[in-house]
Amino acid sequence: MVARPPHVGLFVTCLIDLFRPSVGFAAVKLLEWSGCEVDAPAAQTCCGQPAYNSGDRADTRAIARQVIELFAPYDYVVVPSGSCAGMLHKHYPSLFAAGTAERQAAEALAEKSWELVSFLTHVMGVEAVPSAFEGRVTYHDSCSGLRELGIHREPRQLLQTVRGLELVEMRDSEVCCGFGGTFCVKYPDISNDMVEKKAANIEATRADLLLAGDLGCLMNMAGKLKRRGAPIAVRHVAEVLAQELSAPAIGEKPSSAKEPAT
Amino acid sequence: MQPTSHAFKDNAARALHDEKLQRALLNVPTGFVQKRARARDRLPEFDALREEGVAIKKHALAHLDLYLEAYERKVHESGGHVHWAPTAEDARRIIIDLCKDRGARLVTKGKSMVSEEIGLNDALQAAGITPVETDLGEYIIQLRGETPSHIIAPAVHLTRDQVEADFRRVHTTLPPDRMISEAPELVAEARAMLRQKYFEADIGITGANFLVAETGSSVIVTNEGNGDLTQSLPKVHIVVTSIEKIVPTLEDVSTILRLLARSATGQEFSSYTTFSTGPRRAEDPDGPEEYHVVLLDNGRSALLGTVFEDMLRCIRCGACLNHCPVYQAVGGHAYGWVYSGPMGAVLTPSLVGVEEAGPLPNASTFCGRCEEVCPMRIPLPKMMRHWREREYERHLTPLSYRKGLNLWAWAATRPNIYRRLASVAARALRLLAGRRGGFRRLPLASGWTRYRDFPAPEGKTFHELWKERRRHG
Numbered sequence: 001m002v003a004r005p006p007h008v009g010l011f012v013t014c015l016i017d018l019f020r021p022s023v024g025f026a027a028v029k030l031l032e033w034s035g036c037e038v039d040a041p042a043a044q045t046c047c048g049q050p051a052y053n054s055g056d057r058a059d060t061r062a063i064a065r066q067v068i069e070l071f072a073p074y075d076y077v078v079v080p081s082g083s084c085a086g087m088l089h090k091h092y093p094s095l096f097a098a099g100t101a102e103r104q105a106a107e108a109l110a111e112k113s114w115e116l117v118s119f120l121t122h123v124m125g126v127e128a129v130p131s132a133f134e135g136r137v138t139y140h141d142s143c144s145g146l147r148e149l150g151i152h153r154e155p156r157q158l159l160q161t162v163r164g165l166e167l168v169e170m171r172d173s174e175v176c177c178g179f180g181g182t183f184c185v186k187y188p189d190i191s192n193d194m195v196e197k198k199a200a201n202i203e204a205t206r207a208d209l210l211l212a213g214d215l216g217c218l219m220n221m222a223g224k225l226k227r228r229g230a231p232i233a234v235r236h237v238a239e240v241l242a243q244e245l246s247a248p249a250i251g252e253k254p255s256s257a258k259e260p261a262t
Numbered sequence: 263m264q265p266t267s268h269a270f271k272d273n274a275a276r277a278l279h280d281e282k283l284q285r286a287l288l289n290v291p292t293g294f295v296q297k298r299a300r301a302r303d304r305l306p307e308f309d310a311l312r313e314e315g316v317a318i319k320k321h322a323l324a325h326l327d328l329y330l331e332a333y334e335r336k337v338h339e340s341g342g343h344v345h346w347a348p349t350a351e352d353a354r355r356i357i358i359d360l361c362k363d364r365g366a367r368l369v370t371k372g373k374s375m376v377s378e379e380i381g382l383n384d385a386l387q388a389a390g391i392t393p394v395e396t397d398l399g400e401y402i403i404q405l406r407g408e409t410p411s412h413i414i415a416p417a418v419h420l421t422r423d424q425v426e427a428d429f430r431r432v433h434t435t436l437p438p439d440r441m442i443s444e445a446p447e448l449v450a451e452a453r454a455m456l457r458q459k460y461f462e463a464d465i466g467i468t469g470a471n472f473l474v475a476e477t478g479s480s481v482i483v484t485n486e487g488n489g490d491l492t493q494s495l496p497k498v499h500i501v502v503t504s505i506e507k508i509v510p511t512l513e514d515v516s517t518i519l520r521l522l523a524r525s526a527t528g529q530e531f532s533s534y535t536t537f538s539t540g541p542r543r544a545e546d547p548d549g550p551e552e553y554h555v556v557l558l559d560n561g562r563s564a565l566l567g568t569v570f571e572d573m574l575r576c577i578r579c580g581a582c583l584n585h586c587p588v589y590q591a592v593g594g595h596a597y598g599w600v601y602s603g604p605m606g607a608v609l610t611p612s613l614v615g616v617e618e619a620g621p622l623p624n625a626s627t628f629c630g631r632c633e634e635v636c637p638m639r640i641p642l643p644k645m646m647r648h649w650r651e652r653e654y655e656r657h658l659t660p661l662s663y664r665k666g667l668n669l670w671a672w673a674a675t676r677p678n679i680y681r682r683l684a685s686v687a688a689r690a691l692r693l694l695a696g697r698r699g700g701f702r703r704l705p706l707a708s709g710w711t712r713y714r715d716f717p718a719p720e721g722k723t724f725h726e727l728w729k730e731r732r733r734h735g
Contacts, residue, residue: 012724018688019717021724040728043677051671053628055650055659059671066675147630172291176587180627187271187625188709189278193591194627195714223714226700251717252699 006123008036009074011067011088011113013081014046015215022247023215026238027080027116033242034124036078041070047079047087053181057095064092065102068109076123077113080238081214082145083181085115090148115145116238117213121154128161131243135208136166139237140198140221141174142214155213155237162240170201179220195224203230209249211237222250263381263409265614266598270621273596283593286421294415294584297528298635305524315521316639318514319575322475326566329475329508330557336478340540342553350380353558357382357467357500358389360554364498366391366464370456372482372489373397374469375413375578376558377502378600379613382467393467394459396488398452405432411594413601414526414580419593422448449486456488466492466550470503471577472518473555476511479539480555483522483532490536499538499550504558506574518577521637526579561613569648573608575638582632582642588625597622604632604642611649620658623649684723692721 008031012024024040031038048063067088071077079085089110096103120126137159145151152174159167178184178194198221202210210225210232212218222234233249248254266273277283302308322329334344347353353376361369369386371377371393383404386393395404399416403409405428410416417425426442429451436442442451460466468489470480480501482489493499509515523529542549565571583589583603594602599619601609607622616623623646632642653659673680695701695718704711 014684017724018684019719021720021722021727024724024728040725042681042725042729045674045677045680046670048671048674051667053647053650054663054667055647055652055654056664056667056671057651057654059667062675063671066677143627143629143631147634174631176627176629176631178587178627180629183625183627185707185709187274187588188712189275190588190591190625191627192713193278194587197587219717220714222717223700223710226715227702227713247720248699251715253697254699 005035005037006075007073008038008076008078009071010038010040011044011047011071011077011079011084012040013079013084013215015219016080019219020215020236020247020250022244023080023236023238026236026242026244027078029242029244030116030120030129030238031078033129034120034126036076036124039074043070047084049084049087049181052087052091061095064095064106068092068102068105071109072105075112076119077109078116078119079113080116080236081216082115082142082149082151083214083216085113086144086148088113115149115151115213117154117158117241118149118151121157126158129158129241131241132163132165133209133240133243133245134164136168136206137209137211137240138168138170138202138205138207139173140170140177140202140210140212140217142212142217143176145213146174151213155211158241159211159237165240168205168207170205170207172197172201177217177221179216181216184220191220192224195220199224199228199230202232203228207232209240210234211240213237218250226251263378263600265610265618267610267614267619267622268598270596270598270625273598274592274625277592277596282421282424283419286419287590287593290418290584290590294527294580298525298581298584299528301524301528301530304530308521308524311517311521312637312639315518315637316575318509318517319577319638322509322514323506323566323571323574326505326508326563329510330505333473333475333478333508336475337540337553337555338478340478340553341543342478342540342555345554345556347556347558347560350558350560353380353502353556353560354382354385356556357502358385358391360498360500361386361391361465362389364464366498368459368463369393369465369467370459370463370492370496371395371400372466372468372484372492373400373416374467374502375410375600376469376504377467378410379560380502380558382502394456394463396456396459396492397484398449398486398488401452401456402428405429409595409600411602412580412583413578413605419595453486460491460495463492463496465498465500466494466496467500467502468493470501470507470555471522472515473503473508474510474512474515474537475508477537477539479512479537481515481519481535481537483519483535485527485529485533487534490534493536493538494549497550498552498554499541501538501553501555502558503555504560504562506562506576522577522579525581525635525637565612570608570612570645572640573605573612573645575640576605576609577638578605579637581635581637585631585635587627587629587631604646605640608640608642608645608649611652616649616652616656617658620649620653623647623653681723681725685726688719688721688723691719694718
């Protein structure tokens with residue numbers, strides 16, 4: 001019997017869908033490299049975090065039901081974001097009463113939901129990527145991936161295998177960048193204080209490129225580095241691991257002469 | 263103390279612009295955080311110890327009534343008295359009556375957050391009784407007419423220069439050429455001033471870190487020994503504390519004590535750990551003649567059996583404050599009441615109402631560092647989220663925000679409409695950004711663009727491109 005490749009449903013987070021499709025395609029490339037068959041169901045929207053973290057349980061449940069149903073047919077659900085993966089993996093089951101069919105379905109989904117990089121290393125056994133990047137790189141540990149899912153070693157382990165890449169640790173890499181979803185809108189002053197400190201730590205590494213696994217944090221840090229005039233490019237870790245570098249770095253000018261397709 | 267938690271946003275803005283405060287707050291990550299990490303690394307069984315501590319507290323809370331009754335019996339047996347205070351008002355009245363009945367004029371106090379919670383110093387003063395704080399940090403803020411900004415380091419919001427200036431202002435006998443710019447010199451100076459007060463005091467009031475049901479003992483931990491002098495020199499010792507401090511046995515206390523100092527200050531153990539069991543006995547060389555315990559409830563028993571019960575495990579180590587990036591940015595006073603940081607964001611709404619303290623559970627990025635370092639593994643982010651649910655249910659969340667959420671959820675549960683809206687939004691933003699990589703100003707996101715650029719989208723959504731690729735194979 002020939003083992004069939006794992007059928008992976010890619011959960012494209014709303015920020016990646018809207019702002020940075022290139023991360024989604026980098027994820028597809030990495031998953032296919034590792035031997036998965038990938039699909040990105042078109043009926044997906046969002047994981048429901050904004051409603052969940054704002055105390056709106058009813059709307060969160062409605063969105064969760066939809067996600068649970070949509071991804072039920074897949075062997076695995078893979079998410080290029082620690083925070084959305086954490087939502088599926090850690091929080092969905094708690095939305096439904098114990099012992100109900102809904103809870104069971106949520107637990108089944110939680111069980112097979114993975115953040116991209118940890119899926120590659122833990123499930124697919126990927127130990128190296130055939131990519132290259134010339135430069136000094138620093139990695140920010142986004143909070144949900146780090147503390148809800150325990151991702152710390154995995155991205156570093158794979159980054160070390162990228163040819164030409166020099167990984168330098170920043171001070172307090174595990175301290176929050178101040179994004180926090182709606183937090184940055186509710187408390188912009190405090191959020192700014194946090195991202196200022198983060199930017200200073202990033203700049204001190206003299207890295208050429210900042211990486212992380214969550215687009216929200218990346219947009220926050222990229223926006224701050226840009227405002228400070230720091231010459232540091234910012235990308236999602238998947239883009240470097242997959243060597244998908246055709247899109248300009250986050251917040252950078254489109255490089256080609258012609259306007260992007262509209 | 264009147265809470266100003268509703269004004270958290272304004273408090274925070276003021277704190278962020280307070281240069282001295284910002285300088286003082288730099289000590290939090292370099293001091294507490296690093297010291298805790300080292301203490302934790304030195305003890306391989308730290309996490310196993312945490313599990314034990316959590317189990318002890320869970321068990322004690324599940325049988326709180328039984329252990330409190332057992333404790334009360336033991337206190338009586340040792341010659342002490344227990345006074346039950348359902349509210350802050352009751353606790354104040356009980357203490358003032360005890361003081362007045364004994365004609366007390368001067369009261370020395372060890373550090374106690376419960377006494378802050380019930381506003382004891384103001385009540386004592388109003389009754390013509392002078393309270394003198396003997397913990398260095400508490401002493402400093404009493405000189406300044408302030409409240410603590412941290413549960414274990416009440417004056418952490420001040421720089422050494424500020425403290426020196428306060429001492430020189432108040433201690434008029436202090437020679438101008440005497441150096442008091444270092445911490446040990448400041449401690450010595452406060453000690454010298456306080457020495458006489460211990461002897462003059464009619465009554466000593468302390469808090470309690472733990473109450474032991476097995477023996478009827480109260481336990482305090484300090485690093486200055488001021489608590490010992492406060493409770494053993496005057497004729498009367500009053501312990502003011504709260505019901506959730508109870509643990510079943512001495513063995514249990516010693517387990518949790520091993521977690522407390524490591525989590526708080528990174529010490530293996532605090533310099534002084536003092537067990538008090540009743541007043542002095544005939545053969546004792548010293549100690550108070552009377553021993554009273556005022557046991558405060560003040561809303562705590564109402565948390566039992568609710569989603570907030572876990573909060574009652576808190577041992578007031580301050581680790582969550584120390585590790586919280588929001589606390590590090592704004593300090594404790596911004597939280598507007600006695601308790602600050604993540605533990606305050608959960609406890610304050612429980613004790614003063616979510617109507618008053620609603621901004622606090624919202625002032626978190628859910629980064630989870632508080633839960634990670636909590637020796638009692640209290641799921642602080644989860645409980646902040648529960649408070650946000652209560653706010654949402656009670657329509658305390660701003661209407662525009664609620665409507666926005668509902669609209670988002672409406673679209674998110676209609677994939678076809680959502681897809682179309684996302685395409686339009688991505689395209690519109692891309693067009694608006696033109697040749698730029700992002701926005702320096704964006705009308706509906708001014709909170710964001712005041713401080714940072716807003717990265718522009720690539721132009722098409724992932725799902726549009728995915729469909730195109732599929733079609734073109």
